[in-house]
Amino acid sequence: MRAQPRVPWQVKYLALVLIWGSSFLLMKVGLEALTAVQISGLRILSGAVVLLALLFARGGRLPTGARVWGHLLVCGFFLGALPFTLFALSETRISSALAGIGNAATPIATVLATMAILPGERATGRRLVAVGVGFLGVITIMQPWTATDRPDLVGFSMALIGGASYGIGWTYNRRFLSGVDLGGLSQPAATLTSGLVLMVPFVITWALLQPEGLAAIWAYDTAGAGDLPWLPLLCVLVLGVVGTGFAYMLQFDVVRGAGPVIGSTITYLIPVVSVLLGVLVLGEHLGPWQIVGFVIVLGAAFVINQKPAARPATDATASDVVEEQSPARA
Numbered sequence: 373m374r375a376q377p378r379v380p381w382q383v384k385y386l387a388l389v390l391i392w393g394s395s396f397l398l399m400k401v402g403l404e405a406l407t408a409v410q411i412s413g414l415r416i417l418s419g420a421v422v423l424l425a426l427l428f429a430r431g432g433r434l435p436t437g438a439r440v441w442g443h444l445l446v447c448g449f450f451l452g453a454l455p456f457t458l459f460a461l462s463e464t465r466i467s468s469a470l471a472g473i474g475n476a477a478t479p480i481a482t483v484l485a486t487m488a489i490l491p492g493e494r495a496t497g498r499r500l501v502a503v504g505v506g507f508l509g510v511i512t513i514m515q516p517w518t519a520t521d522r523p524d525l526v527g528f529s530m531a532l533i534g535g536a537s538y539g540i541g542w543t544y545n546r547r548f549l550s551g552v553d554l555g556g557l558s559q560p561a562a563t564l565t566s567g568l569v570l571m572v573p574f575v576i577t578w579a580l581l582q583p584e585g586l587a588a589i590w591a592y593d594t595a596g597a598g599d600l601p602w603l604p605l606l607c608v609l610v611l612g613v614v615g616t617g618f619a620y621m622l623q624f625d626v627v628r629g630a631g632p633v634i635g636s637t638i639t640y641l642i643p644v645v646s647v648l649l650g651v652l653v654l655g656e657h658l659g660p661w662q663i664v665g666f667v668i669v670l671g672a673a674f675v676i677n678q679k680p681a682a683r684p685a686t687d688a689t690a691s692d693v694v695e696e697q698s699p700a701r702a
Contacts, residue, residue, distance in 0.1 A: 381629030393645020396468035405604035408460035422617025423561040450541030452567025458534035465527025472646020474531025481539030509668030640673035
């Protein structure tokens with residue numbers, strides 16, 4: 373008989389909220405000495421190494437088959453390479469608090485991706501209304517009616533696309549890979565490894581376009597790191613090892629222990645932590661319209677994640693699919 377976990381799922385749930393919510397703070401500090409591309413590359417590398425080590429230490433194995441790995445490459449792009457890079461890039465232009473708010477786009481994108489990718493699925497009216505309200509919240513944050521107080525639109529758009537990519541990736545995973553999951557850490561490790569495979573040529577191409585050439589990959593600006601030159605590198609390693617590697621293990625434990633409905637609520641708690649850390653630790657500031665928009669987006673995400681009323685299994689809708697997605701990662 374399988375041993376019961378010694379750590380309650382509630383403790384792991386809280387740990388995940390704090391870990392993923394703090395990822396935006398860690399990226400912001402990392403940017404003091406590293407570029408956004410270096411951060412995303414090192415993050416996915418260290419995370420993949422941790423997951424592969426955990427997988428093989430437990431006697432697990434990676435999936436097989438060219439078709440399976442083709443789908444894994446798509447998931448690796450939307451669940452790893454793309455969001456990791458976009459979130460880091462966004463924080464070169466906007467605050468970590470605002471970048472964290474972009475993560476709330478995940479449930480909104482999940483509803484839309486479900487309707488597009490999963491044949492025969494439809495969204496409930498309540499969730500479609502919540503999607504519309506969420507878009508209004510995004511527009512409120514962007515403040516198109518003013519040219520002075522609004523955030524950097526390019527930077528915030530990057531954060532939104534990064535958050536939305538998780539919704540697309542998890543829906544694609546459900547559509548094409550749900551039947552080939554070997555359980556445990558097999559698929560998470562394979563997904564992150566696929567993302568790493570995609571990041572390698574991207575990082576090399578980026579480096580060749582820099583004045584330093586390939587040396588740009590390991591360049592480190594100690595002058596920008598201030599009195600603690602090792603801190604930015606440490607933050608990025610923590611982001612990869614803990615926030616990307618070990619967090620995967622916690623994520624699956626929470627879903628197994630509490631179910632996907634409760635697990636999915638992590639999605640709208642991540643921005644709360646990122647905003648609090650950005651304001652309290654980094655001294656960042658959100659304008660009044662950004663706060664209003666944040667509350668609107670958060671409320672829309674909450675409604676989208678609500679459990680629908682029970683109904684026959686033959687009448688399943690996209691709302692069921694949304695709740696079966698794994699929680700979004702920062």
